[in-house]
Structures are given as C-alpha cells and as structure tokens.
Amino acid sequence: MTARKTSPWRPRFFEEHRVFASVADAAARLAGEHAFPSPEMIDEALSASAGVRFVRKRQEDKTPYDTRIVLDGVVPTRAGSWHDLLNACVWATFPKTKLAIHRRQHALVVPGAPRRTPEQDAIAMVDEGGILLLQGAEALVVGHAIFESFVEGWPTPRAAGIELGDVAAEGVDAAAASFLSDRGRLRSTSELLRIELDRQALSRAEHERCQSP
Numbered sequence: 168m169t170a171r172k173t174s175p176w177r178p179r180f181f182e183e184h185r186v187f188a189s190v191a192d193a194a195a196r197l198a199g200e201h202a203f204p205s206p207e208m209i210d211e212a213l214s215a216s217a218g219v220r221f222v223r224k225r226q227e228d229k230t231p232y233d234t235r236i237v238l239d240g241v242v243p244t245r246a247g248s249w250h251d252l253l254n255a256c257v258w259a260t261f262p263k264t265k266l267a268i269h270r271r272q273h274a275l276v277v278p279g280a281p282r283r284t285p286e287q288d289a290i291a292m293v294d295e296g297g298i299l300l301l302q303g304a305e306a307l308v309v310g311h312a313i314f315e316s317f318v319e320g321w322p323t324p325r326a327a328g329i330e331l332g333d334v335a336a337e338g339v340d341a342a343a344a345s346f347l348s349d350r351g352r353l354r355s356t357s358e359l360l361r362i363e364l365d366r367q368a369l370s371r372a373e374h375e376r377c378q379s380p
Contacts, residue, residue, distance in 0.1 A: 173249055174319055176203035186317050186364075189307045193259035197252070206244040209255045217242075217258035218266065224251075233273040236266075249318050253311040261309055263344035268294050271347060285355035290347070292327040298362050299343055302333040306362070309343070313364070328360035329353075 178201070181187040181194035196212040197204050204212070210221040219236060224243035228235075235241045242258065244251045258265045268290055275287050283291070295312035306328070308314065316323045334342045346352060353359065 173247065176200070177318075180318055184317055186308055187314060188305075189309065190253070190256040190260045190314065193256040196259075203247050204252065205246055206251075209244060209252060213255050213259040216260075216262065217255065218262045219258060221255050221258075231273075231276060233269045233276065236269040237273040250311060250315050253314040253318070256314070257309055257311050261340045261343065263340045264309060264347065265294075267344040267347040271350070286353065289327075289353040289356045289359060292325070292356060292359060293329065293347065293353070296324045296326045298326050298328045299339060300328050300330045300360070301339065302331075307339065323364050326362035326364055327356070328362045330360065 178198045181191045187194065193213060193216065200208060206221055206223040214220050219240050219242050221244040222241045224245045228243065232243060235243055244255065271290050272287060275284060294310065296310035299307040299309055310326065312324050313326055329346055331342045331346060
C-alpha cells in the first residue's frame with residue numbers, strides 16, 4: 168500500500184471547523200510554531216495538562232505502546248505526524264479519558280495473541296473515532312483520527328459514540344474515564360453508537376447502533 172502524504176503544518180488549523188472545538192485550547196498552544204512542532208515542542212506545550220510525556224518515537228523501541236503509557240507515563244510520538252500531534256491535543260484536553268483507554272487496553276493485552284478481542288476493538292474505536300454524547304449539548308469529539316480526517320481532507324472514519332447523559336462541562340473528562348474503566352461496558356463494538364458526522368453541524372449528527380464487523 169502507498170503511504171498517504173500528510174499535509175503541511177497549518178498553525179491555526181483548529182479554527183477551520185467547529186469539529187476542533189473540544190481541543191482548540193490545547194491546539195492553540197502550538198499556534199505560534201512556524202514549522203511542524205517537533206515531539207519535544209509538543210511535550211513542552213502539552214505535557215503538564217496531559218499528565219504524560221510526549222517522547223520522540225524510536226524505531227528500536229519495541230515496548231508495546233500501551234505499556235509505555237501505563238507503566239512509564241510516556242506517549243511515543245512521531246515527528247511530523249498530524250495523527251500523533253492531534254492525539255497529544257486530546258491527551259491535554261481529556262487526560263483521564265485517555266489514561267482510562269490505555270489502562271484498559273494494557274490490561275487486555277495477551278502476548279502472542281493472533282488478533283484483538285472484540286473488547287479491544289471497541290476500546291480502539293473510541294480512541295481513534297470517539298465522540299462523547301451529552302444531554303442537551305453538542306457532541307464532543309475525542310477521537311484523534313476524526314480530527315486527522317478533517318485536517319487532511321480524508322473521508323471521516325466510522326465514529327464511535329458513548330452516551331454520558333447530563334454531565335457538567337467540568338465533569339466530562341472524569342465521567343468518560345469512569346465509563347471507559349467499567350469492564351462491564353463496551354465488551355464489543357455492538358455496544359457503541361455509530362455516528363454519521365455532519366461536517367456542517369455536528370449538533371445534527373445522527374447515530375445508530377454500531378454492528379460488529
């Protein structure tokens with residue numbers, strides 16, 4: 168397969184669409200950079216809020232990704248990667264949610280297993296394409312692959328919604344973390360909500376039960 172070419176750095180990308188509203192404050196901390204921020208710059212700007220360090224990914228590091236996060240407090244980050252930069256913005260905005268995701272994935276890893284379990288698939292879908300649905304409020308995007316699709320102009324990946332109900336803005340991160348930490352929930356992708364994103368108005372997003380592939 169041919170690797171996709173990523174688009175150049177745009178310092179104020181977070182102003183291009185309302186989808187970025189949930190991470191705009193974090194993204195704005197990088198807006199002063201004239202070239203694509205290095206992992207070291209990302210770490211300096213966002214690590215205090217994220218509660219983890221963003222460290223340049225090394226080819227020789229064979230430690231599993233979730234293990235590095237949970238045991239070392241380190242998020243391997245590729246240079247020049249929108250995917251990884253946007254992931255860092257989510258970490259800086261929803262640190263409890265992200266840690267809950269990776270703690271659960273870490274607990275589910277079985278060395279040598281030939282494939283992911285349905286539970287691992289569900290958690291991975293939230294990590295990459297997650298949307299938080301709040302009562303009476305616009306949906307909050309937390310999946311960094313969704314942000315990446317808007318930056319790059321790619322087709323939006325299948326989004327996975329979780330309903331948090333009536334939660335105050337300051338309690339969203341803790342509520343989502345609690346939801347994701349509950350091993351009785353999200354045992355498969357069938358428990359997720361598939362979100363059909365409206366690129367003009369996320370508040371009009373329609374959702375239906377996701378079906379396992």
